[in-house]
Amino acid sequence: MNGQDLSTVDPEIADAVAAERDRQNDTLAMIASENHASEAVMEAQGTTLTNKYAEGYPGSRYYAGCENADTVEELAIERAKELWGADHVNVQPHSGSQANLGVYLAVLDPGDKILSLDLTHGGHLSHGHPANFAGQVYEVEQYEVDEETGYVDYEALAAHAEQFDPDMIVSGYSAYPREVDFGRIQAVADDVDALHTADIAHITGLVAAGVHESPVGVADFVTGSTHKTIRAGRGGIIMCDEEYADAVDSAVFPGAQGGPLMHNVAGKAVGFHEALQPEFTEYAEQVVANAKAIADQFQERGLEVVSGGTDTHLVLVDLRPSNPDTTGKTVESALESVGIVLNANTVPGETRSSFNPSGIRAGTPALTTRGFGESECREVADLIADVVDAPEDDATLEQVSERVDELTDAFPVYE
Known part of the structure; x- marks a missing residue:
């Protein structure tokens, strides 16, 4: 190898990577599924492990030369077991969606029935949307949250399960701000002789830190992402009891x-190590406190917060009551122009297209990693509300942009 660095070999890619680092430093990341990985996690992911094929599992690989890959994967597994208290862990899925696919393949047959939350009510594509593999291979019906309260209606879920007789119930969501009663959903699954998969993709870190109820040891399967609130290498994870271990591993x-992407597994292992440190609990608690501060400030500014608040890392806002002519995409675009990056999102009772929905979703994992506390998050909520009220007013946008610059300078991500 010639030993040349990226800027010499491929300056165009080098420029794009540098520009992305600058973008993250200079903007406030509030997409609920995003976070800022540590330099150590990123270093682990940029190692020579990217060169190594390691098909199979530690101690049982299909290729020679896997002793170091085995060490990395074993560490990732043991750390995950310690974090979440799981009997069996598979750290190889490339994403949370592939973790879900692994579970489905392990225990379901094509045409089996899945009951999951509707996407517009906070569910996820991989839970059975018709555009996704799950909706194409399995028979899917979906439950909803109560449109008045914004909470999962567990009694309606139980009645739906009784009527539909699913083979699997999926809990865990991508845009649901309230704590999930996994035990109650497991009881529903038991009543109809269904399996239960809890997808904690968004709340892996909150569960690991004990600030959200854990489905591990409750649900039959627990899947998740290994970035988001856990801040490890990007990818997926499956946790289950030993009785399903062989089926899950073979399905993955x-x-x-x-x-497996061994460099990503290394990033997972490093992130899990970081999450095992005492300060991670403080981080997770602050993530939730910051989200509550944003929700409270939004409501003080007259915005409609779905479910009236949050128990997690995200806040969902329905723009229709306060700004009936303003769409989520309009707000998303205006905010991005001033350095606040969040996403338009569907809301319960959605009346618009999912491509231009009526709500916005704001998350606090990345802001908290940046060092923000409740006071900074309340101020950010005010800035967002200013833009929601006047998304096309140049003076407002300029004022907000200047304040965002001051905040990002005061709380840098990467020095």
């Missing part, structure tokens, strides 16, 4: 994917 490899 060779069922759903080939060789």
Whole structure:
């Protein structure tokens, strides 16, 4: 190898990478599924492990030369077991969606029935949307949150399950701001002889830190992402009891994917190590406190917060009551122009297209990593409300942009 660095070999890519680092430093990341990984996690992901094929599992690989890959994967597994208290862990899925695919392949047959939350009510594509593999391979019906309260209606869920007789119930959501009663959903699953998969993709870190109820040891399967609130290497994870271990492992490899991305597994291991430190609990608690501060400030400014608040890392706002002519995409675009990056989102009882919905979703994991506390988050909520009220007013946008610059300078992500 010639030993040349990226800027010499491929300056165009180098420029794009540098520009992305600058963008993250200079903007406030509030997409609920995003976070800022540590330099150590990113270093682990940029190692020579990217060169190594390691099909199979530690101690049982299909290729020679996997002793170091085994060490990395074993550490990731043991750390995950310690974090979440799981009997069996598979750290190979490339994403949370592939973790869900692994579970489905392990225990379901094509045409089996899945009951999951509707996407417009906070569910996820991989839970059975018709555009996703799950909706194409399995028979799917979906439950909803109560449109008046914004909470999952567990009694309606139980009645739906009784009528539909699913083979699997999926809990865990991508835009649901309230704590999930996994035990209650497991009881519903038991009543109809269904399996229960809890997808904690968004709340892996909150569960690990004990600031959200854990479905591990309650649900039959727990899937998740390994970035988001856990801040580890980007990818997915599956946790289950030993009785399902062989089926899950076979479904992931060779069922759903080939060789694991060992550099990503290394990033997972490093992030799990960081999450095992005492300060991570303080971080997770602050994530929730910051989200509550934003929700409170939004309501003080007259915005409609779905469910009236949050128990997690995200806040969902329905723009229709206060700003009936303003769409989520309009607000998303205006905020991005001033350096606040969040996403338009559907809301319960959505009356618009999912491509231009009526709500916005704001998350606090990345702001908290940046060092923000409740006071800064309340101020950010005020800035967002200013833009919501006047998304096309140049003076407002300029004023907000200047304040965002001051905040990002005061709380840098990467020095």
